Amino acid sequence: MTTRPAGTADVALIQALVRGAFLHYVPRIGQEPAPMGADYAVPVAEGRCRVVEDHGRIVGVLQCATHPGFLEVETLAVATEAQGRGVGSKLLEYAEDRARELGRPEVRLCTNEAMTENLTYYARRGFTETGRGTQHGYRRVFFAKPVPAGRIG
Template identity: 70%
Template sequence: MVLRVAQASDVASIQQLVRAAFQRYVPRIGREPAPMGVDYAVPVAEGRCWVVEHDGRIAGMVQLAARDGYLEVETIAVADGMQGNGVGTRLLAYAEEKARELGLPEVRLYTNEAMTENLEYYPRRGFREIDRATHHGYRRVFFAKPIA
């Protein structure tokens, strides 16, 4: 697996990957999850999106944003068929590396309350729940992980 910054030529593949990864949550949430509506050309052009390639295909992506006091994982997605192969773990590890590089003390992210798999996944990766709130009609669960 190769982790690299996303290029403009990756945008269509990233859009497809995100749509496929989040499609299963539409019935649970009652509408498309927020990442499905993002124009990934913007974060890619801003250098805020990274991809993992496996066998010449994009297996995962992460979109990051530096905030005041933390690095936010805005979107993380792994291709169907690649879950359980360490792609998500690698992307989260990269977010931690990037936070250290930027001198930020923690990584934060949020997920939808209906994405129950994530509510178990992130704590296993060292994240702790810090809040629950409704934003833009989505019931979100917020997590943070301190960076040593």
């Protein structure tokens, strides 16, 4: 598996991957999760998306945004057939390295509270729950992880 910046030619594949990865949450949430309706052309053009490829096929995507004091993981999605193979961990490691590169001491993200498996997934990767609330009509759980200065990669 390799990671690389997403390119314009990847946008449709990213959108399809995200839709597939989040589709099973629709019944739990009662609506499509926010990442399913996002237009990935803009963050791809801005260089804010990274993909993981396995045998020439995109199996994971990470979308980030830089803020004063932290790097935000806006979307993390792994193709259903690639889940459990370390793709998400690889992308989160990239986010931490990127935060370090940019001098941001923390990575933040949120997930829907109905995505219960994500709550334990992020906790196992060193993220701490920082709060809960409704945002854009979704019930969110917010997480943060300190990024110690040091070696990148």
